[in-house]
Amino acid sequence: MSQSHITRAEIAAGTLIDNRYIIQKLLGQGGLGRTYLAFDTRRFNEACVLKEFAPIGTGESGLEPYRNLFKREAKILHQLQHPQIPKFLACFEGDGRLFLVQEYVDGKTYSRLLGELQGQGRNFSEEEVIQWLKNLLPVLEYVHQHNIIHRDISPDNIMLPDGNDLPVLIDFGVGKQIADINERRSSNHQVTFVGKMSLVGKVGYAPREQISLGLCSPCSDLYALGVTAIVLLTGRDPSLLMDQYSLEWNWRCYTYISDNFALVLDSMLADRPNKRYQTAREVITDLERIGQIEVPMSQVMMIDDLPPTVFTPEFQAMSAISPSYNQLGETIFSSPASPQTGRIQQQPQQLLLQPAFIKHCQQELAYHIGPMANLIIEEILAQDPYISPEQFIELIAREIPNFQAAFEFKKSLFS
Secondary structure, three states: OOOHHHHOOOOOOOOEEOOOEEEEEEEEEEOOEEEEEEEEHHHOOEEEEEEEEOOOOOOHHHOHHHHHHHHHHHHHHHHOOOOOOOOEEEEEEEOOEEEEEEEOOOEEEHHHHHHHHHHOOOOOOHHHHHHHHHHHHHHHHHHHHOOEEOOOOOHHHEEEEOOOOOOEEOOOOOOEEOOOHHHHOOOOOOOEEOOHHHOOOOOOOOOHHHHHHOEEOHHHHHHHHHHHHHHHHHOOOHHHOEOOOOOOEOOHHHOOOOHHHHHHHHHHOOOOHHHOOOOHHHHHHHHHHHHHHOOOOOEEEOHHHOOOOOOOHHHHOOOOOOHHHHHHHHHHOOOOOOHHHOOEEEOOOOOOOOHHHHHHHHHHHHHHHOOHHHHHHHHHHHHOOOOOHHHHHHHHHOOOOOHHHHHHHHHHHOO
């Protein structure tokens, strides 16, 4: 068996491929081959992505089964016509190599965007990640409706094009078509067995059934999207967000988000596939409902007026403001809800935080950072005398350098 296919070097810049594509530079490489930036000479030197399909460990005579896989992947990409998925342009074979050509996305990956935010001293906020999910989930819904599973979702495979607000899902090179669903269906859910030849997925992002057994379904992509979301929120690698002994996710102490949103993410991250959301639409529905139920502490809600339930059973327990929130709200705001405004009444902005509440916060903060607590609180109140209790607690909690301590501090003020 010739090993020239294994040892063949990357294609040099300036090389003309298929008498059409001029290689510019290597964009990346992995177990299935290399990706190049190229110019299409037949389209006024338009930039495109040239993917060389060359799985590691195959000689020339062993390429045949991969040629079939390559053709299947090309067929999958050809089916996808979505503005948030790079367009499939062509596929061809030349000089013993297999190539796919796709639209080039000029922008930044979310790995890079996260790094830039961290350079500014922050990560993605809850509001940003919720909107990001709302923008991406319809793309996954479209993909899954075409019986395709991406199987490699991560911050590296989601991009934000320059001058665009909508993220783009890239790198379907390892996508898996759910072929012949009726024959392969082992339950009420779409589950496909993937042979060892194409067992792929990024460790830390892919769920256990995909990495260990090669089983994948639409909820496998939702799991990976959930992991990507908590990485954007915390700025930490997935390996640092999971308990090494229990293998349970332990990410909430590294970020400040609402309980309802945390429950959505926890459902996406469930270890057992049957405990996760099964479709992207289910996640979208619950994300839309978060804003309808969760109310800032600067507002008063009449709990008895809430609808019976709009979330899953887990959400029903979280759908009302907790007693601690109620108590804090009643201590600071005494105005009742008005029947004219329904369940929620916006409070006058002229109300100030009570001195007893401020003193209590100061004492708790001083326990963690010392005498500077008094100065910090004075500065915050000077900048915004009418700040809401929720915003006030969020700001002072950020002064505590230890994530776990800050999380416990915030929790204690709400109890």
